[in-house]
Amino acid sequence: MYPDPKSITRVTTIGAGPIGAGWAAHFLARGYDVAAYIHDPSERESFDAIVATAWVSLTALGLAEGASIKKLKIVCDLRNAAQDAEFIQESSPERLNLKQALYKELGEMVPPKVVIASSTSGLMMTDIQADCSTPERTVIGHPFNPPYLLPLVEIIGGKRTDPDAVAWARDFYEIAGKAPLVMKKEIPGFVATRLQEALWREALHMVANGEATPEDIDIALKNGPAPRMVVQGQCMAFHVACGAGGMATNLDQFGPALKWPWTRLEAPELTQELRNRMVDGCNEIAGGQHFEEMAAERDRKIVAVLNALKSDA
Amino acid sequence: MYPDPKSITRVTTIGAGPIGAGWAAHFLARGYDVAAYIHDPSERESFDAIVATAWVSLTALGLAEGASIKKLKIVCDLRNAAQDAEFIQESSPERLNLKQALYKELGEMVPPKVVIASSTSGLMMTDIQADCSTPERTVIGHPFNPPYLLPLVEIIGGKRTDPDAVAWARDFYEIAGKAPLVMKKEIPGFVATRLQEALWREALHMVANGEATPEDIDIALKNGPAPRMVVQGQCMAFHVACGAGGMATNLDQFGPALKWPWTRLEAPELTQELRNRMVDGCNEIAGGQHFEEMAAERDRKIVAVLNALKSDA
Numbered sequence: 141m142y143p144d145p146k147s148i149t150r151v152t153t154i155g156a157g158p159i160g161a162g163w164a165a166h167f168l169a170r171g172y173d174v175a176a177y178i179h180d181p182s183e184r185e186s187f188d189a190i191v192a193t194a195w196v197s198l199t200a201l202g203l204a205e206g207a208s209i210k211k212l213k214i215v216c217d218l219r220n221a222a223q224d225a226e227f228i229q230e231s232s233p234e235r236l237n238l239k240q241a242l243y244k245e246l247g248e249m250v251p252p253k254v255v256i257a258s259s260t261s262g263l264m265m266t267d268i269q270a271d272c273s274t275p276e277r278t279v280i281g282h283p284f285n286p287p288y289l290l291p292l293v294e295i296i297g298g299k300r301t302d303p304d305a306v307a308w309a310r311d312f313y314e315i316a317g318k319a320p321l322v323m324k325k326e327i328p329g330f331v332a333t334r335l336q337e338a339l340w341r342e343a344l345h346m347v348a349n350g351e352a353t354p355e356d357i358d359i360a361l362k363n364g365p366a367p368r369m370v371v372q373g374q375c376m377a378f379h380v381a382c383g384a385g386g387m388a389t390n391l392d393q394f395g396p397a398l399k400w401p402w403t404r405l406e407a408p409e410l411t412q413e414l415r416n417r418m419v420d421g422c423n424e425i426a427g428g429q430h431f432e433e434m435a436a437e438r439d440r441k442i443v444a445v446l447n448a449l450k451s452d453a
Numbered sequence: 454m455y456p457d458p459k460s461i462t463r464v465t466t467i468g469a470g471p472i473g474a475g476w477a478a479h480f481l482a483r484g485y486d487v488a489a490y491i492h493d494p495s496e497r498e499s500f501d502a503i504v505a506t507a508w509v510s511l512t513a514l515g516l517a518e519g520a521s522i523k524k525l526k527i528v529c530d531l532r533n534a535a536q537d538a539e540f541i542q543e544s545s546p547e548r549l550n551l552k553q554a555l556y557k558e559l560g561e562m563v564p565p566k567v568v569i570a571s572s573t574s575g576l577m578m579t580d581i582q583a584d585c586s587t588p589e590r591t592v593i594g595h596p597f598n599p600p601y602l603l604p605l606v607e608i609i610g611g612k613r614t615d616p617d618a619v620a621w622a623r624d625f626y627e628i629a630g631k632a633p634l635v636m637k638k639e640i641p642g643f644v645a646t647r648l649q650e651a652l653w654r655e656a657l658h659m660v661a662n663g664e665a666t667p668e669d670i671d672i673a674l675k676n677g678p679a680p681r682m683v684v685q686g687q688c689m690a691f692h693v694a695c696g697a698g699g700m701a702t703n704l705d706q707f708g709p710a711l712k713w714p715w716t717r718l719e720a721p722e723l724t725q726e727l728r729n730r731m732v733d734g735c736n737e738i739a740g741g742q743h744f745e746e747m748a749a750e751r752d753r754k755i756v757a758v759l760n761a762l763k764s765d766a
């Protein structure tokens with residue numbers, strides 16, 4: 141029922157803030173025609189400024205063939221913005237009643253084969269789609285700020301979303317140059333923000349207790365975990381650091397340390413089932429690669445990242 | 454009393470594991486003469502392999518003038534390894550009784566003007582130095598794995614450590630090409646590992662609850678927070694993302710979200726004092742730079758990082 145995601149050429153974005161304008165810039169850079177709905181003409185100036193800023197980086201990253209900032213059309217009439225859309229990325233303010241009213245309107249205005257994705261970071265699609273007459277094609281497509289640079293998009297439907305719409309969104313985002321992650325469950329904060337938020341709360345605790353300053357927090361992150369995390373996620377970082385034994389060695393050896401007060405967050409019980417999920421998951425990611433091969437790749441990429449940062453400074 | 458840290462030319466490392474050997478490689482790359490103590494001749498082979506692996510990356514990062522792998526001397530006699538040391542980096546196994554015995558021996562063997570730093574991630578210097586007759590110069594100098602690549606070194610003394618030794622270690626590590634962070638308090642896990650551990654425990658909770666797989670966790674981190682975190686720590690990321698209002702806007706606007714279940718970790722009470730510490734801290738780091746300037750720098754560096762990763766792949 142949904143069109144081939146490769147065939148999409150026209151995208152409508154909704155919202156004039158950094159997320160909405162950032163998405164518009166991203167889709168333009170990937171070569172799409174973009175109709176950008178902004179609520180009020182007065183938002184035009186700041187919208188244009190965000191797109192212009194983003195365009196500098198997007199050009200440096202490499203534009204798709206045919207990409208042009210001239211393919212942007214800014215409209216203040218929702219029906220006009222939505223009428224030819226083949227995909228809609230909605231980034232309106234984070235208020236549930238506002239989004240519910242918007243999805244009610246879009247649900248009647250936009251043909252049901254057009255997937256509508258919400259950038260919301262804090263609301264659930266089950267709630268957003270409550271008053272929508274065609275909720276099957278509504279999904280969450282949550283980017284990370286700045287959305288024109290960070291590849292992640294977290295995708296999940298609400299209770300009334302068609303799983304095919306979720307799969308379609310995944311495929312479309314990938315074609316559109318993003319790193320899509322289909323979530324298993326509708327959980328508050330999704331995956332990436334939950335991880336970041338755990339770190340952030342620990343940081344606030346440390347500052348509250350006089351254990352570290354904001355500057356200490358940032359020095360620690362930028363020079364410690366971050367240059368590795370951009371190359372290996374935390375699971376593979378531990379898997380590869382433990383040599384031939386991998387994640388199994390990590391959990392068997394450091395499992396007891398999960399009980400240590402190394403953060404205010406209590407760890408889950410390290411059951412056999414959790415252990416197996418972690419070990420099997422890491423082995424799947426590794427896909428048979430030897431740990432030395434993965435460590436060498438990690439090192440090579442960290443060097444590239446550190447050199448890139450150095451030559452920019 | 455301590456020598457000028459710029460005058461140091463000879464470093465002794467203790468330990469044949471990835472941390473000990475990684476440190477030896479790092480100091481060699483910075484041009485030092487390194488005496489590496491390994492406990493048993495049988496460890497020689499794996500020690501050499503780690504140094505050889507590290508050397509590839511260190512060369513790609515750029516060696517200091519006069520740096521040579523030939524300046525490495527491997528010794529199995531502790532007194533021999535320590536006798537000419539001008540600085541000692543100890544990375545022996547993480548067992549308190551073993552480290553206590555080692556510091557007792559080193560405390561008598563090594564002149565008291567020589568600073569001895571421990572790579573421990575889990576023990577407190579107050580405990581490690583308990584049986585040492587010259588504890589004033591003993592500090593923790595905790596690296597992040599791999600220590601030859603990640604710049605962070607977290608430094609703190611024990612109850613009997615001379616503050617001058619802590620300051621000396623800070624200066625020395627900086628001269629030796631590291632990013633030193635002097636901690637405010639002896640807290641378990643120090644700063645970077647506490648932050649990483651909070652994130653890690655949230656990840657384990659998600660996997661335990663079937664909310665995400667290890668692969669999901671890693672995709673989320675690598676494509677979401679990490680490319681930004683290597684450029685801006687979490688404090689400045691929020692400060693700059695909130696535009697002219699900075700961290701104050703972040704806390705005033707998103708403060709209520711700290712009560713939301715966006716991780717299993719409960720946030721501290723957002724008191725006026727905590728708010729001020731965060732805001733003042735971020736303003737200090739910003740040092741008067743305009744947020745648009747900082748956002749442009751962030752974007753430029755993220756582009757450099759993403760391009761570096763792309764051209765390596």
